[in-house]
Structures are given as C-alpha cells and as structure tokens.
Amino acid sequence: MKLYYSPGACSLAVHIMLEELGEPYQTEMVSTGNGSTRTDKHLTVNPKGQVPVLDLGNEVLTEVSAIMLYLTFTFGANLDLDTSPNTLVRAVEWMNWLSSGVHAGPVTQCWNTDRLTEDPSHHSSIQAKGRKRLRDVYNLIERKIPKTGYVLGGFSAVDPCLVGYFRWGNRLGLDMRTDFPNWTRHCLQMLERPAVNTVLAEEKLSVWE
Numbered sequence: 295m296k297l298y299y300s301p302g303a304c305s306l307a308v309h310i311m312l313e314e315l316g317e318p319y320q321t322e323m324v325s326t327g328n329g330s331t332r333t334d335k336h337l338t339v340n341p342k343g344q345v346p347v348l349d350l351g352n353e354v355l356t357e358v359s360a361i362m363l364y365l366t367f368t369f370g371a372n373l374d375l376d377t378s379p380n381t382l383v384r385a386v387e388w389m390n391w392l393s394s395g396v397h398a399g400p401v402t403q404c405w406n407t408d409r410l411t412e413d414p415s416h417h418s419s420i421q422a423k424g425r426k427r428l429r430d431v432y433n434l435i436e437r438k439i440p441k442t443g444y445v446l447g448g449f450s451a452v453d454p455c456l457v458g459y460f461r462w463g464n465r466l467g468l469d470m471r472t473d474f475p476n477w478t479r480h481c482l483q484m485l486e487r488p489a490v491n492t493v494l495a496e497e498k499l500s501v502w503e
C-alpha cells in the first residue's frame with residue numbers, strides 16, 4: 295500500500311491508521327501548500343487533485359471515510375477493531391459529518407475562501423462566518439465526545455480523524471485546551487498511542503499549533 299499525504303491535512307487520519315495496523319506501507323508526500331496535489335503527476339493518481347489517496351497496487355482509493363473503512367474491514371483484526379454493523383454505521387455517521395459538515399463547510403470557508411467567491415472583497419465576511427460556524431460545529435463535536443474512552447467505545451476509524459480536526463481547531467484560533475475539555479482529553483489519550491506519535495513526528499506536526 296502507498297499513501298499519498300500532505301503534512302497536517304485530512305490524510306493524517308489515514309496515516310495514523312496505517313501506522314496503527316502495522317501492515318507494510320509506503321508514503322509519498324504531495325503538499326497542498328505548494329500546489330503539488332494539482333500537478334499532472336498527482337492528477338493522474340487522483341483526478342480530484344487531493345489527498346489522501348491509498349494506492350492498493352491494483353486500484354486506487356480516495357476519500358478519508360472510504361479508506362478508513364477499507365482499512366478497518368481488511369486489517370481491523372490486527373487491532374481487534376469492532377466491525378459490527380452498528381459501530382460501522384456510527385463511524386460513517388461521524389466521518390461523513392467531519393468531511394462534509396466541518397471540512398467542506400467552515401474549514402473551507404476559513405482556509406479556501408477563494409473557492410467560494412470570485413470577489414476578494416467578500417473574503418473577510420465569509421471567513422468571519424466560517425469561524426462562527428466552526429465554533430458551533432466544534433461545540434457539537436465536544437458534546438458528542440465521551441468523558442472517558444474512545445468515541446465509539448473501543449478504538450475505531452473515527453479516533454484518528456479527530457486528532458487532525460483538533461489540531462485544525464488550534465490553528466484556526468480556537469482555544470482547544472480551554473474550551474473543548476472532552477476533545478482535549480481524547481486527544482491526550484490518542485497521544486499515548488505510539489503510532490500517533492510516530493506519524494506526528496514523521497509529518498513534523500504538533501497538535502497544539
């Protein structure tokens with residue numbers, strides 16, 4: 295397996311999951327920051343011009359939620375992951391919400407404002423609204439994170455996703471440690487996992503900045 299990732303992007307969740315599962319994999323970095331997700335070379339791999347991409351050799355998978363479910367089904371036994379229908383349905387519920395309601399919503403408003411309007415004079419109001427929406431959805435996430443343990447009980451595909459969104463919250467100006475105690479507790483629990491630290495070191499990231 296080969297993961298195409300950009301440091302700190304939504305591909306972080308897949309990177310963590312691959313490291314957790316302990317199956318052999320390679321990585322190739324394509325930075326969203328320098329436009330290398332939009333080169334002809336990367337567009338051949340993923341015509342959407344995005345990460346994550348998981349190259350399985352005979353086919354290519356895109357979309358965080360699809361890749362995370364593929365890894366859960368295929369290698370979940372390595373970690374004794376729960377693959378019962380109820381847990382998988384809840385995982386889809388979480389990951390779709392993160393991808394559409396958070397990433398494509400307020401995060402895009404704040405970081406990819408130019409994709410939402412041709413008129414730069416609209417940027418600041420779109421970003422201000424994005425920051426407000428971000429706080430609203432982060433408050434909802436905070437309320438859904440339990441006071442102990444992982445999000446769906448046992449460790450699941452959802453937990454690595456929440457590490458990246460936690461980091462994004464800090465980068466988007468939210469005070470995650472003060473205002474989101476359940477999420478901070480969950481993130482600290484994730485930081486106790488060696489795989490999470492390995493990947494953060496490889497991508498040269500801190501969840502706090």
Ligand SMILES: N[C@@H](CCC(=O)N[C@@H](CS)C(=O)NCC(=O)O)C(=O)O
Pocket residue numbers: 300303304305326331332343344345346356357358359393
């Ligand atoms: N819905 C996709 C979103 C993928 C996505 O937006 N990836 C971003 C990085 S977080 C990206 O590659 N952006 C580069 C671009 O769109 O040019 C998923 O869940 O995988």
